[in-house]
Each structure stands twice: as structure tokens, then as C-alpha cells.
Amino acid sequence: MxxxxxxxxxxxxxxxxxxxxxxxxxxxxxxxxxxxxxxxxxxxxxxxxxxxxxxxxxxxxxxxxxxxxxxxxxxxxxxxxxxxxxxxxxxxxxxxxxxxxxxxxxxxxxxxxxxxxxxxxxxxxxxxxxxxxxxxxxxxxxxxxxxxxxxxxxxxxxxxxxxxxxxxxxxxxxxxxxxxxxxxxxxxxxxxxxxxxxxxxxxxxxxxxxxxxxxxxxxxxxxxxxxxxxxxxxxxxxxxxxxxxxxxxxxxxxxxxxxxPLALLGIYGLARAIADIPALMARRLTYQIIFPMLAAARSKGDDSLLANIGPQRLRLVLAGAMIMGLGAASADWPIAILYDPRYAQAGWMLSLLLFASWISILSNLNEGLLMGSGRPSYESGANVLRFVILALGLWFGYRVAGFAGAICALIASEFGRYLFVAIGQRRMNLSFFRQDALATLVMIGASAVWIAMRHALGLGAPWDMLGLALKS
Known part of the structure; x- marks a missing residue:
């Protein structure tokens, strides 16, 4: 795996x-x-x-x-x-x-x-x-x-x-x-x-x-x-x-x-592998569609594509936000249905990891835009910052709250990566920060609404097993 x-x-x-x-x-x-x-x-x-x-x-x-x-x-x-x-x-x-x-x-x-x-x-x-x-x-x-x-x-x-x-x-x-x-x-x-x-x-x-x-x-x-x-x-x-x-x-x-413990690491590895899929899909679409089209247009001095990409991008990220929000709010269900009961804790881990994946999706979209505009250095810089934040926060997070703390450090590292890329976009007058903030609120809202409905129906929350994990 x-x-x-x-x-x-x-x-x-x-x-x-x-x-x-x-x-x-x-x-x-x-x-x-x-x-x-x-x-x-x-x-x-x-x-x-x-x-x-x-x-x-x-x-x-x-x-x-x-x-x-x-x-x-x-x-x-x-x-x-x-x-x-x-x-x-x-x-x-x-x-x-x-x-x-x-x-x-x-x-x-x-x-x-x-x-x-x-x-x-x-x-x-x-x-x-x-x-x-x-x-x-x-x-x-x-x-x-x-x-x-x-x-x-x-x-x-x-x-x-x-x-x-x-x-x-x-x-x-x-x-x-x-x-x-x-x-x-x-x-x-x-x-x-x-x-x-x-x-x-x-x-x-x-x-x-x-x-x-x-x-x-x-x-x-x-x-x-x-x-x-x-x-x-x-x-x-x-x-x-x-x-x-x-x-x-x-x-x-x-x-x-x-x-x-290696057993918990195996469960975390399973959840991480699933959570990475949406971000990898976004990267592939970005680098095979958005980047080459922008690069081709830029080589011909045509800025119209870049100027008109905002509305299409907004629809894309809002749709993605809804899907990711619902996924984070019900991540424990597919884990319970598909996997052996010994891996049940992957449910709450996946739910939290999908928030890190969402930030990674936005970063991938933005990095593709910078690459298409001839600014590849921001991707490398963003990954360096991502590494530094994770290196500083991972051990502390795990000591404080176990795997939940480690996942929070991962989310923080992805957010640092996003901010670095966003600064690069702003310098190029190519910022989509408002779109991303709106989409993130939509994701959080969709997740909150679905979790509230779960509670009302007596179906609990995707993080119910997190309490047991923290107590242990």
C-alpha cells in the first residue's frame, strides 16, 4: 500500500x-x-x-x-x-x-x-x-x-x-x-x-x-x-x-x-492513501489540462484565457467543496462497509485527512496556474515550507493528541503550502483567495449540516471513535 x-x-x-x-x-x-x-x-x-x-x-x-x-x-x-x-x-x-x-x-x-x-x-x-x-x-x-x-x-x-x-x-x-x-x-x-x-x-x-x-x-x-x-x-x-x-x-x-504503534500506523496509512486520491486527481487534471492550455496561450501572448478562467474555476471548486464536505462528514461509513472491523479507526482519520486533502486540491489548482504563467519556483518553495511546518508540528501534535494531533500538523502544513502559493498569485495579480475562502466555507458548511442531520437521526458523527482513541 x-x-x-x-x-x-x-x-x-x-x-x-x-x-x-x-x-x-x-x-x-x-x-x-x-x-x-x-x-x-x-x-x-x-x-x-x-x-x-x-x-x-x-x-x-x-x-x-x-x-x-x-x-x-x-x-x-x-x-x-x-x-x-x-x-x-x-x-x-x-x-x-x-x-x-x-x-x-x-x-x-x-x-x-x-x-x-x-x-x-x-x-x-x-x-x-x-x-x-x-x-x-x-x-x-x-x-x-x-x-x-x-x-x-x-x-x-x-x-x-x-x-x-x-x-x-x-x-x-x-x-x-x-x-x-x-x-x-x-x-x-x-x-x-x-x-x-x-x-x-x-x-x-x-x-x-x-x-x-x-x-x-x-x-x-x-x-x-x-x-x-x-x-x-x-x-x-x-x-x-x-x-x-x-x-x-x-x-x-x-x-x-x-x-x-505499527498497527495504528497501518490504519493511518490506509486512511492517508484514500484521502490523497482527490488531491492527486486534481493535480492530474491541473497539469494535463489547465497548465498546458495556459502555457500555450501565454506563448502566443493571449491573456484572455487567464482573464476568463475565474467563473469556470469558481464552479469547479464549489462543486468540489460540496463533495469533499459530504465525504468528510460520512467517511466512517465506507470504511465500516468495505474494510475489516480491525481498521475501523481509519474512519475518523479519513474524515480529518480529507480537510488536508481539500487544501491540497486548492494548492494544486493554484500551482498549475502559476506553472502556466511561467512561475514554477513557487511550487518548490511551497513544498519546502510544507516540510518545515510538518517537521516542527508533527512530533508536538502527536505528543499532545496522538494521531489526531499529527493530522492537525499535516493540515497546518498544507495550509502553509497554500499560503505560499497564494502570495505568489497575488504578486502576479492572479489571486483566487476569495474563491477559495468561499469554497472552504461551503465545504465546512456542507460537512456541518450533514453531521447535524446524522445526529438528529441518531447516526452519530464520523469522529465518534476519536474520543476512544484519545482516552486510550
Whole structure:
């Protein structure tokens, strides 16, 4: 149940750079809608399988197993982002990206990097195991993930470069399905943490193997010095951005993995994974629709789109506010219906986390506008501030009120990120603060009304179990 929103964010920025320009003809419109359909289809299928997998696995595995995997997968993601020079982004952006020498140089660098990262992960595994009091064999096994992942064909990136979204979606669908079947089968055979460990490795290995069935130039180990230098120069900024986003997005998991019971961490990880979905959806829509359209208009000196985006944006955020408000007010119900009773506390956690997700949605929308207006630096600065606030507030919040306090620190960090981006918008005379304030009031109001109706009907509140958690 690893959360990979940082990697997804990098992919979204990449796909945004490749997005189709605003449609001029009916065929252009059809192409854009087709690409959007398959892009959203990829998102829905991927996270649909993850949710389905979690629903099934929670009925087979204990919460502490999920807690172990939250820590292990977060460490894996952090390791994989080290020396991330953006192999995919380099192949896609370079005009010679599909030429054999560049293509195979990138593939060779990818494998060398995978070998190095797996060796580093294995060397650090005893230290991680002692720090988190987790069986060192689990870290040692997951240490093979970067290597196995690096063995995939760079033909996957060729699909992105050629805008073959449908083929990429179907490929990822097959890989996700195989991973789902592997995890569930292993959990049925042996309901232990090893089912998730080996399920993860099998899913990665299957994806790597399937990638060689995609059309691609012949692979050959080679290193062209000129191309290596180009890839490294371009990739250093991707590495910095990726590490900042990882630190901001995973500090809670890594910190709570040290101070909290693993069973509760597993429940929190489940709630966090669900709560992140709306924000990730907003990011994908922003970077694949709003950003490329604004960028294309800006390159032509046309400011009319930016000037007229306000009314459409207002309708979007008000609709989102209603949905998120109702979701926060009834988050405990789907948890109770879908998941094993041992995970019931995920209900109140999800309810609170959806407020953090709402602020993240607004930030994603605003960051897309700044990117489209040529101000990408604000996104990095916002994530740095998000990390600092979370680092300062997480430990204190957990000490005062347990996971409820930790979630409040997370909400505060998202609010800090939003304010940083809002300041950038104001400097550009592009502020939507009033819209966002109104939408937030609508969300809170919708949530309050629905909770009041629940009380009137004797159905309680989504936070009823929070009182029991604080007492314990």
C-alpha cells in the first residue's frame, strides 16, 4: 500500500509538458478528449486496483503488517528518488530521445543507477531495522526493488514521447492487475508481511518483463559521454524537486513509524492513501489540462484565457467543496462497509485527512496556474515550507493528541503550502483567495449540516471513535 504521489507528481509535470495544444479543429478536440479519457482511465484503474487490493488484504492481514509496509515502502521511495536524473523526462524532451545511442545510454544509466541504489539500500537495511525495530530481512528483501525496477525497457517512455496514452494505460493496467493477483494469492497462502513484500517484488518484476513486449529499438549496453552529460545536467533539477516533494509528503509516515504503534500506523496509512486520491486527481487534471492550455496561450501572448478562467474555476471548486464536505462528514461509513472491523479507526482519520486533502486540491489548482504563467519556483518553495511546518508540528501534535494531533500538523502544513502559493498569485495579480475562502466555507458548511442531520437521526458523527482513541 505504498503511497507514490511524489512519483506521480513528477509524471504529471512530464505529461503536462507534452500535452496537446488547445484544440483548433474538431479532430484536435477529439484527440485531446481521447487523450484525457485514457489518462483519467489510467488514474482510475491504477488507484481502483490499489483500493480493491487494500480492501481484500485488510480482511486477510493484521494492521501491524500494513504499518510495517508503510515504513518500508516510504524508505524504498526515498532511496529510489536519490540520484533521480529523470531518465523518462530526458528521453521524452530530447529530440534524439529515440535514437539508438541516446535511448541505450539512458537505459544503461538506468540499470547502473538501479544496481547502486539496491546496494545502498541493502547496506543501510540494518540501520533502518534497528531504528524502526523491524525485521532486517524485510528491508533486505525490498532492497532488490530498485534493481528490478531499473531493468524495465525504456520503451515505456517511448509511449509517452509519442503521446500513445492508450497503450501506456493498457500496459499499466496489466501490470497493476498482475500485482493485485500476486498480493492476494500470497496473502491467502501465507497471511504475513512476506505476502506484501513478495507481492511488491513480483508486481515490479512483472512490469519490467511486460515492458519488453512493447515496440522499441534494440537494447544494448552503452554510454555516450555527451548524452550522459546532457542527462545529468537536465536531471539535477528533477532530483532536487523529487527529494523536496518526497520529504514533504512522507515525513509523517517516517516519523510516526518510529513513535507510534505499527498497527495504528497501518490504519493511518490506509486512511492517508484514500484521502490523497482527490488531491492527486486534481493535480492530474491541473497539469494535463489547465497548465498546458495556459502555457500555450501565454506563448502566443493571449491573456484572455487567464482573464476568463475565474467563473469556470469558481464552479469547479464549489462543486468540489460540496463533495469533499459530504465525504468528510460520512467517511466512517465506507470504511465500516468495505474494510475489516480491525481498521475501523481509519474512519475518523479519513474524515480529518480529507480537510488536508481539500487544501491540497486548492494548492494544486493554484500551482498549475502559476506553472502556466511561467512561475514554477513557487511550487518548490511551497513544498519546502510544507516540510518545515510538518517537521516542527508533527512530533508536538502527536505528543499532545496522538494521531489526531499529527493530522492537525499535516493540515497546518498544507495550509502553509497554500499560503505560499497564494502570495505568489497575488504578486502576479492572479489571486483566487476569495474563491477559495468561499469554497472552504461551503465545504465546512456542507460537512456541518450533514453531521447535524446524522445526529438528529441518531447516526452519530464520523469522529465518534476519536474520543476512544484519545482516552486510550
Amino acid at each position: 505504498a503511497s507514490e504521489e511524489e512519483l506521480a507528481a513528477v509524471d504529471d509535470r512530464l505529461e503536462a509538458a507534452l500535452a496537446l495544444p488547445p484544440p483548433r479543429t474538431r479532430s484536435d478536440l477529439s484527440a485531446m478528449l481521447n487523450r484525457l479519457f485514457w489518462s483519467l482511465g489510467s488514474f482510475v484503474s491504477s488507484y481502483g486496483f490499489r483500493l480493491l487490493s487494500n480492501v481484500v488484504l485488510t480482511r486477510l492481514l493484521d494492521p501491524h503488517i500494513f504499518g510495517i509496509m508503510v515504513v518500508v515502502q516510504a524508505m524504498r521511495l526515498g532511496i529510489e528518488l536519490l540520484t533521480d536524473v529523470g531518465i523518462e523526462q530526458n528521453i521524452v524532451r530530447h529530440e534524439e530521445g529515440l535514437e539508438p545511442r541516446f535511448f541505450n545510454t539512458a537505459w544503461t544509466m538506468q540499470i547502473i543507477r538501479g544496481v547502486g541504489l539496491s546496494a545502498l539500500f541493502m547496506a543501510l537495511s540494518p540501520l533502518f531495522a534497528r531504528f524502526y525495530d523491524i525485521d532486517v530481512r524485510i528491508f533486505m528483501a525490498i532492497a532488490f526493488a530498485p534493481l528490478i525496477n531499473s531493468l524495465h525497457s525504456t520503451s515505456i517512455f517511448a509511449l509517452v514521447k509519442n503521446l500513445e496514452v492508450k497503450k501506456r494505460t493498457l500496459f499499466e493496467f496489466k501490470a497493476e492487475f498482475t500485482g493485485f493477483v500476486a498480493a492476494v494469492t500470497l496473502a491467502l497462502i501465507s497471511p504475513s508481511v512476506w505476502a506484501m513484500v513478495f507481492g511488491t517484488l513480483i508486481a515490479i518484476a512483472t512490469r519490467s518483463a511486460l515492458s519488453y513486449r512493447l515496440p522499441h529499438p534494440p537494447h544494448k549496453l552503452m554510454l555516450d559521454r555527451g548524452y550522459v552529460k546532457e542527462i545529468m545536467i537536465f536531471g539535477r533539477w528533477i532530483m532536487i524537486s523529487s527529494l523536496v516533494m518526497f520529504a514533504a509528503g512522507n515525513l509523517d509516515r517516517l516519523t510516526l513509524g518510529k513513535v507510534a
